[in-house]
Amino acid sequence: MNPLLEVSGVSVSFDGFKAINNLSFRIGRTELRAIIGPNGAGKTTFMDVVTGKTTPDTGRITWDGKRRSIFARSEARIAREGIGRKFQKPTVFEEQSVQDNLIMAVKADHRPLAVLLYRPTPEHMARVAQLADEIGLTDALHRMAGELSHGQKQWLEIGMLLAQEPRLLLVDEPAAGMTPEEREQTTAILVAAAQTRAVVVVEHDMEFVRRLNCKVTVLHEGSVLAEGSLDHVTADQTVIDVYLGR
Numbered sequence: 001m002n003p004l005l006e007v008s009g010v011s012v013s014f015d016g017f018k019a020i021n022n023l024s025f026r027i028g029r030t031e032l033r034a035i036i037g038p039n040g041a042g043k044t045t046f047m048d049v050v051t052g053k054t055t056p057d058t059g060r061i062t063w064d065g066k067r068r069s070i071f072a073r074s075e076a077r078i079a080r081e082g083i084g085r086k087f088q089k090p091t092v093f094e095e096q097s098v099q100d101n102l103i104m105a106v107k108a109d110h111r112p113l114a115v116l117l118y119r120p121t122p123e124h125m126a127r128v129a130q131l132a133d134e135i136g137l138t139d140a141l142h143r144m145a146g147e148l149s150h151g152q153k154q155w156l157e158i159g160m161l162l163a164q165e166p167r168l169l170l171v172d173e174p175a176a177g178m179t180p181e182e183r184e185q186t187t188a189i190l191v192a193a194a195q196t197r198a199v200v201v202v203e204h205d206m207e208f209v210r211r212l213n214c215k216v217t218v219l220h221e222g223s224v225l226a227e228g229s230l231d232h233v234t235a236d237q238t239v240i241d242v243y244l245g246r
């Protein structure tokens with residue numbers, strides 16, 4: 001079967017400096033993948049390319065078997081096509097309840113007033129209950145989002161992205177600042193999400209990557225340095241050299 005996303009020979013330069021250098025990457029329709037690499041490896045730029053925020057100089061991107069014009073797609077349009085991106089810092093509506101945040105996401109109407117403007121249907125509420133279950137926040141539905149722990153806010157935002165039913169979810173350092181218990185639950189949420197979609201996690205924390213128990217792509221100087229299980233890539237001498245700064 002075609003991969004969901006295939007990136008071939010993509011390069012991105014900033015003032016002559018190649019942040020992404022002839023990068024190729026593919027991910028299946030239901031796959032969890034971790035991307036690791038030292039600072040400056042090109043991880044953020046790569047996600048910017050996938051979400052249309054940055055236009056590559058060269059290369060080919062195929063989405064769902066079709067070539068995607070690399071020059072013409074806005075980030076909003078790519079989101080509509082099924083790519084959700086979670087940045088490191090959670091952005092939820094702190095003055096709204098968990099339930100109302102999820103209602104807004106399910107209705108794809110991100111104005112806080114939307115909850116008041118029209119009542120959610122029973123189908124909306126069923127979906128909200130399902131999402132709350134998936135992110136482990138059923139008991140917190142009526143709490144204000146601003147009162148949640150850092151980890152809970154991250155889960156809520158993941159739930160709000162899942163409400164849009166993305167086919168590919170990109171998540172930037174989800175475990176940062178979390179307690180060990182929160183990390184465990186985050187692992188479970190991401191593993192479950194990848195049962196029905198592709199999930200790409202950019203992460204620095206190797207212990208968290210180990211928990212994800214998935215294929216790992218190591219980026220370095222804008223290219224893929226190694227790919228495989230965490231044990232495989234961490235045994236690779238070129239990867240060891242990069243991480244030890246040799």
Ligand code: ADP
Nearest residue numbers: 014018019037038039040041042043044045046
């Ligand atoms: P990572 O996320 O792996 O830390 P980035 O994708 O942020 O790496 O950056 C890759 C390289 O590209 C870095 O050397 C960074 O300084 C450079 N870079 C990223 N964005 C820009 C930009 N807008 N202008 C100039 N250089 C950039």
